[in-house]
Amino acid sequence: MSSWHPPTREAIGDYRRGERAVWLSRLEEDPDLGPGIGAIAAVLASDEDDAAMTSHLGIAFGKLFDGIGGPYTVPPYESAYCGTGHLFQAPVSEMKQLIAESGLSVDSGFAEPADHLSIELTLAAHLLSTGGPQADQMLWRLRNWVPAFCSSCIAADATGFFAGAARALDGLVAAECRKLTTQSTHHTEEENIK
């Protein structure tokens, strides 16, 4: 099983003409996500047919995230953006711990370390949805490395598609963390008044 893969031909069609096309156009109106989503939309609007675009984006995905790009790979793992830059460093253990504390574990069919971007985002979504006390911690955790990942992705992606996704992701995480700061400040002021 996998959720971490380049867009399939069907997905490209859906982004261009299906439900996801509608969704993307709505998201483009959001100030935090707009620029990134706009870049994605521009790529999707090109003359390439679905098959050629699938291949084009598949090549870029492999080079960016799957190691095919050799030294130019942009690893989607927190470990790569701290310490030595190796994969499988302390964030893997920390994430396993966080996941376990939430009564969860990574599906054994997803052969990725626990600090994979998808897992961290999924856990953040889960913690926020369940009101878990570690939701804020998880968001700050993402804020610590996702901007560097996104910057590398934006610099390395020649297609514009993944650079757009990275821009949107960066905007999303930044916006959420701004909210945390505001809420935290507001909360402190309320406490002071009392």
Add this chain to the structure above:
Amino acid sequence: MMKLQGKELRMEMSRRSFLTYSAAAGALGLVSPSLLVKGASAQEAMNGEVMSGSHWGVFNAKVTDGRAVEFTPWEKDPYPSFQLPGILDSIYSPTRIKYPMVRRAFLEGGAEAGPDSRGKGDFVRVSWDQALDLVASEIKRVQDKYGPSGIFAGSYGWKSPGRLHNCQTLLRRMMNQTAGFVNGTGDYSSAAAQVIMPHVMGTLETYEQQTSWPIVAENTTLMVFWSANPMKTNQISWAVGDHGGYEGLKALKEKGTKVIVIDPVRTETVEYLNAEWIAPRPQTDVPMMLGIAHTLFTENLHDQDFLDNYTTGFDKFLPYLTGDSDGVAKSAEWASEICGIPADVIKELAHAFAKNRTMLAGGWAMQRMHHGEQAHWMMVTLASMLGQIGLPGGGFGLSYHYANGGAPTSDGPALGGITDGGKATEGAAWLSESGSASIPVARVVDMLLNPGGEFDFNGTHSTYPDVKMAYWVGGNPFAHHQDRNRMIKAWRKLETFIVHDFQWTATARFADIVLPATSSYERNDIESVGDYSNRAFVAMKKIVDPVFEARNDFDIFADIADRLGNGDGFTENKDEMAWVKSLYDAAAKQGSALGVDMPSFEDFWEAGIIEFPVTKGKDFIRHASFREDPLLNPLGTPSGLIEIYSKNIEKMGYDDCPPHATWMEPEERLDGPGAKFPLHISANHPKARLHSQLCGTSLRETYAVAGHEPCVINTADAEARGIKDGDVVRLFNDRGQVLAGAVVSDNIMPGVVQLQEGGWYDPLNPGEENTLDKYGDANVLSVDIGTSKLAQGNCGQTIIGDVEKYTGEPVTVTVFEAPAEA
């Protein structure tokens, strides 16, 4: 375990925009509720220390929560390699192959889809079952359609150590149970020497124990490293590195033995031993040796008694040396014109060699060039004239720089390995005879370009098979093979190219089917420590669980064999640990017969290592028994003597390999006749990796210049071209072009630039003819011809070209540096 339901998750998303947006991220493949399941992980993470081994030596791995966090050398390693951290990095490199992948066009259209998108990175992830079904069906399809010679499985390269998980043997073991395959003979390291030496000495010489270092340290008064840099290359071994050679080098240093290094580069060995550095033009070792030999003869410094009693054919060589046969005396003056070393120095060398107990330690670069057979043949001829072969500390040795030759051999038993089912031969394990046909391994591109074409090899005359599929494991031919652009053209001939590896090498990127293999640190195995010393056996214990979807080659091949109906024959119904135990037990039985005390397998595995005593090995003198009595202990040559003239080779009648050591101009050389370019490019073994291994690790940061492979250039050559230290430069000739980073230095002779081999090929436009290699793969520039009809070895050191400051579009991608605005 119950998965979190996406619907359930999304229902609660309304409170926070993140949730809405993360659903959007889900649409982009970033988030999936099904990644997390309810309940704790069933896997128990490991903590502690594990001993294991590698080409770079024995080490202890610290494991925290199932992750390898630090490798430290075994406390008994006398000279640990500084590359050890790179090994750890290689396990956790972002360039790991994570899943089985198939080239999109191949997956959709099969082999008939054509090779056009090969090398462009257009892969689709598939399941293991899908991948293995595809591999098995391709083997069957190609064999059914083209016969047993349709598949080349002579896969060559520096696979990881370990006597069970020897992926190349396992590939041939699997293929031997099918209709057949084409194998490769020889290797890329010492191909010319290993074919000529059996004619001359009756033995390979390159893969055999040398006179032991304690004997050398005690007796040798002049050590000559000719085209050899043991301080650098002894970091690695084919088995697990023992680094015993460094103890010998240290002993030389402490004693103050005179050392001469003959090399175009002022090497680490020159530095460490404070040696005299002599730098002839590359590829002119033979004339330089002839000049020394001529001086020895004309000044009557040669040992006629030795020549009379231990050699044959000097009388036929002599007219060539003196010029009686061709009108050209091979004098020091003649040699000087070719090699660039003053005649006086050549004569002084002759005097010094004759006066001292001299050990000529020959490296392999001198034979990895056009007519490379001649270099070591001439070195043996020279050593024979000096008459010290078989004496303590005298003679010649062709492995002091490789795998720590000369480190004394222990009393331990030999450790066997899983076999490929082919016929075993003398010497190195990879020289076993297997398959339905075989070609000299470095002629693989010739084979693809000339199906049905005729070729000579060591007295045989054959035709190239029409190969349609190649299967490569444990090697990176897109690093080690010459003339990359010619190779890429030839590779288009293949309908199917299958690769197992653990990293996305240049070769893997050119494959149709890529299977992720474990590194040797993710499986259990056993290996000897020291190719020559056999100092110990080490339990190569699994350090971490396989990462991503990597699987062991053994299991991959077993599953393919199973699909082809031969599963039990492949595994012999033994799993990994049963195999490891059986290999140990067979050695222990032999040890018992030798009087060596061996613990049970369980105790060995628990201890992690068993060391063997060294007794007789300290006193080993190569060819001493032959010297003692050449009649009772003859060499394995037709005459039983050292063959300065070979009647066997004479009978072959090759125009490029005469019956005695001879100087013949190579295809191209620095300042040679008709040279089209002004510089020699020295593609020697790299300092901080093993050929191309570890190029994809953080070690690269210790040597890369502006993100490129370094190119060392002499100060005068750099000034003449307006090149400054740190500049990006373009190296080019009529075969290709590569970028590199300039290192301006006087540690290299004028007229020579160094671009170490093994840099990962990184084409600017994959598939486009003569496209620029962005990183610095020296074999884009080297010539792809056989050394001669005799050995058909590769000519990786036959390269001339030019260098200029690069003024084109910048190509360095700085993905690890955040942009300024971040």
